[in-house]
Amino acid sequence: MGTKVCDRCGHKLRSRHPMSLQTVWAFWLMGLICYIPANTYPMLRTQTLFQVDESTIIAGAVEIAHHGSYGIAAIILFASVVIPLAKFWAVAYLAVSVKNPTRVSNQRRQLLYEVVEYIGRWSMIDIFVVAILSALVQLNTLATINPGMASIFFALSVIFTMLSAQAFDSRLIWDVQAKSGGSDAA
Amino acid sequence: MKDFSETRSDMMLDDIIVCPQCDAVYRMKKPEHGERASCQRCHKVLIAPRRNAGLHIIAVSLAVLFLIIGAAVFPFLTIDAAGNKNAVSILDAALAFSGGPMIVLSLATAALIIFVPLLRVMLTLYVLVPLVLDQPAGRYAIPAFRLSEALRPWSMAEIFAIGCAVALVKVSDLAQVGFGPAFWMFGILVVLVIAQDSFMCKWSVWHRLEHPKTS
Structure with missing residues (x-):
């Protein structure tokens, strides 16, 4: 159509971002790299009367389970381990699927993309919990909680995965259909 | 926004809406208040005016x-x-x-x-x-x-x-x-x-x- 800039909002027009998938993979890799120290470094440093306790995400959940709160331990494991890993898998799968033929329908993949985009932000909840705990539990000698190094890596990992999901152009999912001559474009 | 007279292609652009999510193209029909227009292919809500x-x-x-x-x-x-x-x-x-x-x-x-x-x-x-x-x-x-x-x-x-x-x-x-x-x-x-x-x-x-x- 020859229009280079959107008449309405002034944004540069591009049919498809030429580097969309590269950007997705770059952020994806950064997120994955940050996710490793997020699990090996301690997330919380709890200091009570007689002991200092540094626990990683998984160790913390296991400890809570030992205390008998299986429900909370499951929620923590789900929110900070299962969901991030599922997100890495889902973004990678979507990025691969637009280049290669796949049996999963476009609607399903669109749904997967929407779920990933929606859930991505909620992983920041871990960071906020750490922030609230460290601000709140400052009771002099009785008990103090301080954030550990893992929190910064975890936050970075969440931010990079969000950027990765945003960089993915959902129209690429439907381009595959257009190329293969799909007819159900209502 | 446009400081030139509307040409034919501009008229057409105004009648067309493209789903930002899956790129399906539709001829526009503005929904009434309380109704919503959504993409038939990927079900994204395109227009949802409210009073x-x-x-x-x-x-x-x-x-x-x-x-x-x-x-x-x-x-x-x-x-x-x-x-x-x-x-x-x-x-x-x-x-x-x-x-x-x-x-x-x-x-x-x-x-x-x-x-x-x-x-x-x-x-x-x-x-x-x-x-x-x-x-x-x-x-x-x-x-x-x-x-x-x-x-x-x-x-x-x-x-x-x-x-x-x-x-x-x-x-x-x-x-x-x-x-x-x-x-x-x-x-x-x-x-x-x-x-x-x-x-x-x-x-x-x-x-x-x-x-x-x-x-």
């Missing part, structure tokens, strides 16, 4: 503005264990990561839970108030609205609220926890932010910015 939506959004935005300021300043949670008391505001929580590289995380947290929501509210007011009053749009209304939409995923007030609940469960066996006034303000805030997002029809706002007189 007096602008006014509602402005009212909600003003409420959000005051609540954010109030929630940020007043004590948020109090903790009491064997005589040791501590009260924190949301700003305290955001700035909990102190020392060395952690300061970056502090700034990011403060931005995500206070400053980005605050900025979005102010941008929304700047764009919508003139439109609702039938005044010419603000000079920077277009970039302002674009920025506001781009910031949408980074506004995490509601996630912070759920984070509070989780933190309370973790602390409750360690100490007595009480809620400050800011806690309730924040609770209302979360509901309002969600309401504000659901009232907003992006297409209608863009349309009004482009055609101040019509509709």
Whole structure:
């Protein structure tokens, strides 16, 4: 159509971002790299009367389970381990699927993309919990909680995965259909 | 916006809407108030005009503005264990990561839970108030609205609220926890932010910015 800039909002027009998938993979890799120290470094440093306790995400959940709160331990494991890993898998799968033929329908993949985009932000909840705990539990000698190094890596990992999901152009999912001559474009 | 006479192709562009999510092209038919037009292929809602939506959004935005300021300043949670008391505001929580590289995380947290929501509210007011009053749009209304939409995923007030609940469960066996006034303000805030997002029809706002007189 020859229009280079959107008449309405002034944004540069591009049919498809030429580097969309590269950007997705770059952020994806950064997120994955940050996710490793997020699990090996301690997330919380709890200091009570007689002991200092540094626990990683998984160790913390296991400890809570030992205390008998299986429900909370499951929620923590789900929110900070299962969901991030599922997100890495889902973004990678979507990025691969637009280049290669796949049996999963476009609607399903669109749904997967929407779920990933929606859930991505909620992983920041871990960071906020750490922030609230460290601000709140400052009771002099009785008990103090301080954030550990893992929190910064975890936050970075969440931010990079969000950027990765945003960089993915959902129209690429439907381009595959257009190329293969799909007819159900209502 | 266009300073040249409308050519045939421009007329056609006005009649066409493209799904931003899957690129399906439709001929436009503006839905009535309360109806919604959605993409048949991927079911994304394209247009959802509501009666007096602008006014509602402005009212909600003003409420959000005051609540954010109030929630940020007043004590948020109090903790009491064997005589040791501590009260924190949301700003305290955001700035909990102190020392060395952690300061970056502090700034990011403060931005995500206070400053980005605050900025979005102010941008929304700047764009919508003139439109609702039938005044010419603000000079920077277009970039302002674009920025506001781009910031949408980074506004995490509601996630912070759920984070509070989780933190309370973790602390409750360690100490007595009480809620400050800011806690309730924040609770209302979360509901309002969600309401504000659901009232907003992006297409209608863009349309009004482009055609101040019509509709």
